[in-house]
Amino acid sequence: MSSEPRVAVVGGGIAGLVAAHTLVQAGARVTLVEADRRLGGKIRSERIATAVVDVGAEALLTRLPAAVELCRELGLGDDLVPPSQLTTSVWTRGRLREMPGNVLGGLPDGVAPLLRSGILSPLGIARASLDLALPARPLDADRAVGELIGRRLGRQVLDRLVDPLLGTIYGADCDELSVRATAPQLEALARDHRSLIRGLQAARPAAATGPLFLGLPGGLERIVARLCDRLQNAELRCGVAVTRLDRGRDGRYRLHGPGLEPLVADGVVIATPADQAGRILSAASPAAATLLRAIRYSSTVVVTLRYPAEALPQPLRGAGFLVPRSERRLLGACTWLSAKWPHLAASGETWLRCSIGRGNAIRALSLDNATLVRELSAELREAMGLRGEPAGAQVTRWEHALPHYEPGHIDRVDRIEDELSHLPGVALAGAAYRGIGVPQCIAQGRAAAEQTLADLETDVSRGAE
Numbered sequence: 001m002s003s004e005p006r007v008a009v010v011g012g013g014i015a016g017l018v019a020a021h022t023l024v025q026a027g028a029r030v031t032l033v034e035a036d037r038r039l040g041g042k043i044r045s046e047r048i049a050t051a052v053v054d055v056g057a058e059a060l061l062t063r064l065p066a067a068v069e070l071c072r073e074l075g076l077g078d079d080l081v082p083p084s085q086l087t088t089s090v091w092t093r094g095r096l097r098e099m100p101g102n103v104l105g106g107l108p109d110g111v112a113p114l115l116r117s118g119i120l121s122p123l124g125i126a127r128a129s130l131d132l133a134l135p136a137r138p139l140d141a142d143r144a145v146g147e148l149i150g151r152r153l154g155r156q157v158l159d160r161l162v163d164p165l166l167g168t169i170y171g172a173d174c175d176e177l178s179v180r181a182t183a184p185q186l187e188a189l190a191r192d193h194r195s196l197i198r199g200l201q202a203a204r205p206a207a208a209t210g211p212l213f214l215g216l217p218g219g220l221e222r223i224v225a226r227l228c229d230r231l232q233n234a235e236l237r238c239g240v241a242v243t244r245l246d247r248g249r250d251g252r253y254r255l256h257g258p259g260l261e262p263l264v265a266d267g268v269v270i271a272t273p274a275d276q277a278g279r280i281l282s283a284a285s286p287a288a289a290t291l292l293r294a295i296r297y298s299s300t301v302v303v304t305l306r307y308p309a310e311a312l313p314q315p316l317r318g319a320g321f322l323v324p325r326s327e328r329r330l331l332g333a334c335t336w337l338s339a340k341w342p343h344l345a346a347s348g349e350t351w352l353r354c355s356i357g358r359g360n361a362i363r364a365l366s367l368d369n370a371t372l373v374r375e376l377s378a379e380l381r382e383a384m385g386l387r388g389e390p391a392g393a394q395v396t397r398w399e400h401a402l403p404h405y406e407p408g409h410i411d412r413v414d415r416i417e418d419e420l421s422h423l424p425g426v427a428l429a430g431a432a433y434r435g436i437g438v439p440q441c442i443a444q445g446r447a448a449a450e451q452t453l454a455d456l457e458t459d460v461s462r463g464a465e
């Protein structure tokens with residue numbers, strides 16, 4: 001192996017771009033191969049009429065510092081803005097009702113705020129209060145969020161508070177979502193406290209520690225553009241899909257695919273969705289490939305709507321609303337973009353982002369744009385009292401975009417990584433594994449690059465012995 005290792009990165013979403021950036025910084029010769037014509041994956045910002053709007057990821061959670069740190073490194077730190085409003089409502093029992101404060105994954109930390117919100121019926125509140133009296137039943141294994149919440153707080157808390165929030169983020173029903181992978185704080189509460197409500201009260205943060213989310217005027221795709229600027233010394237190959245990886249007798253990897261020669265590398269970071277990673281690894285590691293292919297995905301549709309200011313019956317109070325599945329609406333969530341982000345308020349128009357997920361996404365994918373917008377605007381008229389029709393609409397279909405973190409997900413990822421230890425220098429990164437959010441994908445991209453470099457280092461020192 002030459003002194004400068006050659007590393008291929010497959011997939012040019014945020015995880016792959018960060019991996020490539022980390023590798024270039026460490027002095028590796030990097031080739032990044034991306035199937036699409038554009039880089040950025042699920043980060044996509046588009047100019048729509050007077051503004052640039054994110055039609056994929058739109059907010060960066062600050063609890064995990066990786067995204068803010070990366071923005072600072074790329075000279076974008078000072079541009080990040082906190083949301084003007086954070087309150088979320090739930091469209092239930094005939095109108096929009098504000099969610100109680102101090103929510104952790106959609107959970108209130110007391111019965112009084114729930115009473116005030118009107119989200120639960122008296123029966124639902126009585127059932128939630130039982131949590132204070134029910135005997136402890138420690139979690140013996142990774143369970144579904146729905147099972148844990150339903151058992152402790154009842155179906156209404158699940159259906160009207162927790163499922164709309166987590167279900168929108170992960171594109172899956174809480175009955176199918178792993179507590180350990182999607183709500184580890186809840187798992188800790190369930191382990192350490194007899195009552196979840198008491199646990200939530202104890203876990204309440206002492207004081208506000210800065211904004212929970214940040215956005216980027218001009219769109220998150222600016223992060224992608226800045227990363228590309230830092231990859232001047234790397235080779236970027238867009239519009240080329242990798243289909244297979246194998247290992248030669250010389251210990252080096254060969255990547256195959258239409259338009260690849262093949263590409264020879266000492267190390268490989270695979271930062272594609274899991275099904276593609278499974279396909280690429282099917283020859284080199286059939287066991288890892290089988291586990292990867294078992295990670296299911298769901299689709300989501302984002303519809304960005306622009307209304308004239310006078311369409312609003314009164315100023316928006318909050319950042320948007322969620323719609324429980326039991327309401328049987330097309331809409332899953334509506335973000336009031338121009339109330340949430342100061343830079344979008346500047347246009348004077350009302351910007352709304354409608355998300356349609358889970359079973360409804362399958363239906364929405366089959367509808368033409370005009371029908372989709374008509375159905376959504378009718379629901380918005382009913383929920384928000386909006387007057388008239390939108391002045392503009394942009395539909396973005398994200399097929400098979402959100403990986404399902406089913407119970408046992410973390411174990412599955414551990415097993416995949418065990419299998420890959422037989423292929424030193426090959427590492428995985430991205431939303432399918434240890435966190436779906438942009439900050440988690442950034443952290444995974446960096447960790448995968450470091451893992452690959454460490455493996456190559458070990459290989460060199462072994463060769464020198």
Ligand SMILES: Cc1cc2nc3c(=O)[nH]c(=O)nc-3n(C[C@H](O)[C@H](O)[C@H](O)COP(=O)(O)OP(=O)(O)OC[C@H]3O[C@@H](n4cnc5c(N)ncnc54)[C@H](O)[C@@H]3O)c2cc1C
Pocket residue numbers: 010011012013014015016033034035036039040041042043055056057058059060061240241242243271272273276300302398401402429430431432436437438439441
């Ligand atoms: C609608 C939506 C809204 C979201 N909102 C937020 C949010 O507000 N905040 C947040 O933190 N997160 C959000 N997320 C999640 C987050 O955006 C994604 O999980 C994250 O961007 C995924 O990054 P990634 O690099 O792992 O994968 P991707 O972005 O999926 O990138 C993978 C890349 O691999 C390429 N590829 C696939 N197969 C091959 C192949 N065979 N060869 C070469 N290349 C290949 C793809 O074309 C793609 O570019 C949202 C996601 C969606 C879909």
